[in-house]
Amino acid sequence: MFRANEAYSRLPGDYLFSGVAARVAAYAEAHPEKASRIVRLGIGDVTQPLAPSVVRALHAAVDEMADARTFHGYAPEAGYGFLREAIVRHDFAPRGAEVHPDEVFVSDGAKSDSANIQEIFASDTRIAVCDPVYPVYLDSNAMAGRAGTYDASTGLWSDVLYLPCTAENGFAPAPPGPDARASLFYLCFPNNPTGAVADRRRLQQWVDYANEHGAVIVYDAAYEAYITDASVPHSIYECDGARTCAIEIRSFSKNAGFTGTRLGYTVVPRDLKDAEGTPLRDLWARRQGTKFNGAPYIVQRAGEAVYSEAGQRETREQVAYYLGNAQVVLEGLRQAGYEASGGTNAPYIWLKVPDGMTSWGFFDHLLEEAQVVGTPGAGFGPAGEGYFRLTAFGSREDAEEAVRRIRAL
């Protein structure tokens, strides 16, 4: 009899957002009269339509696909040159960050890349993640059998190093001590779920640490477009020495509303080599060549349009709109007496739940009393207990309404 992958059965419960969605659906079914009142600030999904320049590029690319002379079949698995070059020209060169087009691997998004990147590391690699954390880094390593066993009483995996993100460290932890033994560090700034950023000093500390200890950093910069503070780096390659220790993952989902369109990319610099001198870039190229057949031509043309002058203007307006929502939520929560952070360089607001409540207890309380949906901090890791995440991705009306109801509680 065949045996399923045992590592999957060690995973705790459902994927977090499926769990939240199931609870909201059960509430709506039990209270049909309240269902239409529900304001959803839970999952980090955008709500604004695609920018006009992006839509034009999509239409034009569809027309090309309708004509044998301009039709495109399989895309190059690492992405079309026009997009890889635009990425380097716009996302890295102006910030003095050295990245070459052949180090950019276009994909269908940051979720797949951040889940798949672990495949190019040895199976006994010890990983380190922030706590709380975007669940994909942990779950993907657990599926690969790299996380050990899950202890439901602590919410921790036995073989993972956790870096607690606390109010004391501004939710941006410093590198661990020399005996940490982890060699693959997942960092995400601006952070999901806390909305915290790593300033230049902090990020440089991480790069120096990784170079000194032969570690690698997987830097998830999916929310880079939300940085408003000029002193915060947008790319890890703005730090000295990052080319020998860091992989960076980006997404078009939150800077240009591509959550349903699907586009992202990963940078693996040529200078990043393992203990034997093997360039990770070549392994990732090999991995993608075998397992990925390229992002759609139509979507890559849409991505290119994001970098046009009009595309930049339009997508920045969208980001500014969401950041405006974040301000509404942040200020409203503070006026209601909550301790809240994030929201100024990120689309997430991280709030401390009232004393004596757990974060799932607060989830139920908000859903039942105010019909507002957020995400319990504990769902992102044990250090998230006592916290709650609200997103800025709804409409302005939703943000205002949610705040009004929370203040009335």
Ligand code: PLP
């Ligand atoms: N990385 C982080 C930190 C995220 O929060 C998300 C989505 O919420 C992703 C990656 C996924 O991005 P994409 O839509 O490009 O797969």
